[in-house]
Amino acid sequence: MLLAYKISLFLKLMVREFRAQKLRMALTVLAITWGTISITLLMAFSVGIERQMHKASSGMGQGIIVLWAGQTTMPFQGLPQGRRIMFRPEDQDLIKARVAGVDKISGEYMRWGVTIEYGKKQVSKLVSGVYPDFGEMRSHYPQPGGRFIDQFDFDSKRRAIFLGWKVAEEIFGTVDPVGKMVMVNGIPFTVVGVMVKKMQDSSYHGPDEDYGVIPASTFVGIFGDPYFDNFIYSVKPGVNTKTVEQDLFRVFGSKYRFDPKDTHALWFWDTVEQAEVTRKVFLGIKIFMWFIGGMTLVIAGVGVANIMYVAIRERTREIGTKMALGARKGHIILQFMTEAMFIALFGGFLGILFSLAITRAFWLIPMEGAMEFLGRPLVNWPVAIITVITLSTIGFLSGFFPARKAASINPVEALRYE
C-alpha cells in the first residue's frame, strides 16, 4: 500500500517534469530512435545484400569451373605454336578416368540463333547440348511439375528440351509449357521442364533464363557438332582446383601434344576461387559496416549523454530548490533515472519499430535491377537490442552521475549554480 502510494506520488512528479521538458525529451528520444534506426538498418541491409550476393554469385552454379580449349603459344615436340585445341566428346571419359579430383563433368555444345516455336510464337535463342549432371552443377532447377534432362533422355537421344523461364514466358505466355511440343529448328521437341527464376550475376553465354538445353546426344544428332564448346566440372570436396587444373594441362597436353606449361592452351574460369574472393570482399564490407555502425552508436551515445548532461546542469538550481524544500537525494536521483530510462526505452522501442517498418516496406518493393541486390533486409535482433541497451545505459549513466552529484552538494551550492 505504502509503496504503491509512493510510486503514485513519484509518477505524479515525473509526469510534471516530463511536461516541462517536452522539447528536450523529444530530442533525446529522437537521438536514440535515430541511432537505433541507423545501426539496425545498416545491419539489416548488410544481411540482405550478403544473402543476395551469395545467391547471385551461385546463380551460374556453385563451385563450378568452366574450361575452354585455347590455342598453343609455345612450339612443342616439333609442332609449331598457334595450333587450336578442340575438345572431343570422348575427352569427357578421358578426364573422368585420368583426373581423380574431378567430381561431376559435362561437355557443352552450343548453337546460337536456333528458332524455337510454339503455335504462332517464334523466337531465336541459344541452345546448349549437355549431359544430365549439367543441371545440378549449373543450378538449372526445374519449376514444379517439370524436370531437367535426365539419363534416359540422354541415352535414348530424346528430343527433350529444358527452357529458361524467360524463353518459356516469351513463347508460352501463361500456358504451362511442361509436356507441350515446341519446334526447334523445325524439329519437334517435348518441353520437360522450365527453370525456376534465379539471380545470376555472371555467365559465359548470357543469362540462363534466356536459353534452352537439350541432351548432348540429341544435339550431336541434329547439329552434328564434332567438338565441345566447353566443359563444366566440379571438383571433389577438399580437392584444390589448382591441382585439378595442372592435372588437366598434363592430360590434355599429352593427348593434344602441347606443353603443360602453355597457359594459353586451356582456359579456366574458376568460380570457386572467385567465390572466395567475393567472400573476402564482402567480409571487408561487413567489417566496414560494423565499424560505421559502431561509430554511429558512439555519436548517438554522445548525443544522448550530452542532452542528459546539459539537462542536469540546467536543472541544478531546480535541484537546489527542491532540496531546500526537503527533497531527498533519492527523490532527485530517481527522477532523473526514471526519466533517462523512459527516454531510452521509448527511443529504442520507436527505433526498432521504425526499422522493422522500413525493412518490411522494402520487401514490398518489386526487386529489379540494382534494387535486386539490396535483397530482403532483415532486422538483426541482437544488434538492435544491443544498440538500445547501449544507448539506454549511456543515457542512464550520463543522467545518473550528474544527478547524483547535483543532489550530493549542499543545496546552497546547487542554488548558486549558474
Next chain:
Amino acid sequence: MNNNGHLISMKNVTKVYKTGKIHVDALRGVDLDIGRGEFVAIIGPSGSGKSTLMNIMGCLDMPTTGEYHLDGRPVANMGIHQLSSIRNKKIGFIFQNFNLLAYATTFENVELPLIFAGKPGAYRKQRVMECLENVGLANWAEHKPTELSGGQMQRAAVARALANEPDIILADEPTGNLDSKSGGEIIDLFEQLNELGRSVVTITHDMNIAHRCHRIIRIMDGLIESEKHNGNGRDKNLTQD
C-alpha cells in the same frame, strides 16, 4: 543548557569558503539564539555574511566550526535524510528570486513540499488551497508563475514555505525584487504569521521593514555587530550571551 528552549541556538559559528587558494571568512564566530515566536530582521552591508548565516540556520549549508542546535538537536550530527526532513518540515525557506518551478502551476509549486513529505493526495489538495487562501492566491492556483506578478510570485513562495506548517520561516531578502507595495504585503503576511506564533527571520536592506520586526540583528564582517529590540514585540527570549 544548549538551547534553553530556543528554536535556534548558535555558539561561535564560523564559515570559511574555500575557492582555490582564496579563503573567505564569511562568518567569524557568531553567537545567536532565536526563540519560538520571534520576528527577527537581519541587516548589514552586502557581503557581511547575512545569507551565509541564514543558509546555516536553514540547514542548506553547514558551519565550518561552532555549534548549531535546531530545536535542541545538534545539526552537525544529522545525516542527510534527517537534514532533508528538517528542511521539509521544520523550516520554510523564502528566496529573493522566488525559485518557483517555472513549468509547474502555483498549486503544484505549493504542493511540492507536501509531496516530499509523502502526504496523501486529498490532504495535499486541501492544504495547498488553505495556504493559497492565506496568501490571497486561491484564484491563481492553476496559473504558471510566469503569469503572476512579482508580488504574487513571492506570495506563492510564502504559501509553499507554509505548506508543512514549519516552526520557522527564513526569508533571504524576500522583498529585494519587489516594489515597495508588494514588499509591504509580504511583510504584512510575515506579521500575520508571527502573530499566529510562528518564528520569522528575514534578511533585509530596507530599514522600514527592519523596524516592523521586533528584533534587529546587524551583521558586520561575519560578526554580530549589534542587536536592537523594537520593544513592541512578543519576543521574550532575548539573547543573553
